[in-house]
Amino acid sequence: MVEIDPWGQVNIKDYSRLCKEFGIEEFSNVLPFISKPSLYMKRGIIFGHKDFHQITKALKEKKDFVMMTGLMPSGVFHFGHKVVADQIIYYQELGAECFITAADLEAYLTRDIPLEKSREIAINEYLINYITLGLKPKKVHFYFQTNWKKEYNNLSKFISKKTTFNEIKNIYGDTNPAKLVSALTQVADILHPQLKEFGGPRPTIVPVGADQLPHLSFTRDLAARMKSEFNFISPSATFNVLIPGLEGGKMSSSKPESYIALTDSPEIVEKKIKKYAFSGGQATLEEHRKKGGNPDVDVSYQWLRMLFEPDDKKLEKIYNDYKSGKLLTGELKEILIEKVNSFLKDHQKKREKAKKQVNKFLIKD
Numbered sequence: 001m002v003e004i005d006p007w008g009q010v011n012i013k014d015y016s017r018l019c020k021e022f023g024i025e026e027f028s029n030v031l032p033f034i035s036k037p038s039l040y041m042k043r044g045i046i047f048g049h050k051d052f053h054q055i056t057k058a059l060k061e062k063k064d065f066v067m068m069t070g071l072m073p074s075g076v077f078h079f080g081h082k083v084v085a086d087q088i089i090y091y092q093e094l095g096a097e098c099f100i101t102a103a104d105l106e107a108y109l110t111r112d113i114p115l116e117k118s119r120e121i122a123i124n125e126y127l128i129n130y131i132t133l134g135l136k137p138k139k140v141h142f143y144f145q146t147n148w149k150k151e152y153n154n155l156s157k158f159i160s161k162k163t164t165f166n167e168i169k170n171i172y173g174d175t176n177p178a179k180l181v182s183a184l185t186q187v188a189d190i191l192h193p194q195l196k197e198f199g200g201p202r203p204t205i206v207p208v209g210a211d212q213l214p215h216l217s218f219t220r221d222l223a224a225r226m227k228s229e230f231n232f233i234s235p236s237a238t239f240n241v242l243i244p245g246l247e248g249g250k251m252s253s254s255k256p257e258s259y260i261a262l263t264d265s266p267e268i269v270e271k272k273i274k275k276y277a278f279s280g281g282q283a284t285l286e287e288h289r290k291k292g293g294n295p296d297v298d299v300s301y302q303w304l305r306m307l308f309e310p311d312d313k314k315l316e317k318i319y320n321d322y323k324s325g326k327l328l329t330g331e332l333k334e335i336l337i338e339k340v341n342s343f344l345k346d347h348q349k350k351r352e353k354a355k356k357q358v359n360k361f362l363i364k365d
């Protein structure tokens with residue numbers, strides 16, 4: 001059994017096994033029914049889902065739907081975080097009403113981050129980057145867990161009545177009261193847009209990383225149990241793979257050698273990729289030319305596939321050239337450096353404009 005501790009280090013090797021064990025559908029099954037699939041969907045970065053058909057149906061019938069997700073404001077905004085940010089914007093562009101929580105309560109309870117610090121990180125790192133990536137203020141509720149409306153606050157408490165210590169233990173393993181409160185709060189995050197005060201029952205899509213799986217199963221079970229009272233529609237969810245860290249391990253805000261931040265300078269980008277990016281190449285040049293490299297484990301190639309090379313033909317050529325030994329590790333890294341830096345040049349310029357828009361997201365509701 002694959003165990004996932006959403007508050008611990010998650011290292012998932014086999015995503016299709018994970019799908020089977022958690023009863024998640026493979027995303028490829030719904031792909032043909034999506035009229036404008038994103039690159040993450042087409043490339044399998046979004047590998048699994050629950051009830052996605054509720055969303056395709058709402059889109060087809062032009063019915064309202066909600067996009068709800070959250071962020072743990074724990075450090076700099078890096079390319080691992082961009083995957084969820086792009087998905088938020090994707091659903092906003094399809095017309096979803098967006099609820100985004102800055103999980104300051106969870107960060108305080110489970111990581112000891114002071115509320116003030118969370119607030120600063122949520123705004124300066126996350127919100128500003130979301131805006132720069134294309135998030136618009138229309139139909140967006142960006143809120144802090146410690147500072148949102150009373151019906152939301154009450155909901156997490158009502159939820160406590162519908163579960164047991166045994167269930168919590170089965171889902172989360174070894175917990176404590178702080179983790180329990182975080183979990184109940186997250187369930188309320190996901191379900192509260194369906195309270196009448198927030199718009200009533202509607203299909204909801206929750207795009208998250210695979211590490212959030214236990215929270216989603218728990219939420220969906222609770223939604224079903226609370227149906228008679230609240231009429232909740234079980235939320236739909238998609239799960240994305242976690243982008244590998246530069247050195248091949250987990251990408252983490254606490255390890256600068258594992259990530260590239262969206263604020264990194266061109267020199268830092270170059271240095272980090274050259275020094276740390278895990279290579280699937282051979283030990284010597286002769287050997288590499290003869291045997292070829294392994295793009296499936298090479299992090300530079302994986303980053304191109306997951307984040308930086310939208311053109312399938314170009315990507316395929318890089319894959320084949322690297323595998324045959326024609327393309328060297330150093331050359332592959334250069335391709336990635338070029339791509340990252342040209343993205344960041346544009347992004348960092350736009351970021352200055354985005355800063356001026358922050359207030360449109362904070363002063364309302």
Ligand code: TRP
Pocket residue numbers: 068069070071072101103106185186189190206208212
């Ligand atoms: N637990 C999430 C994380 O660690 C943050 C989060 C809080 C969240 N509430 C949420 C994610 C609701 C999705 C939906 O990143």
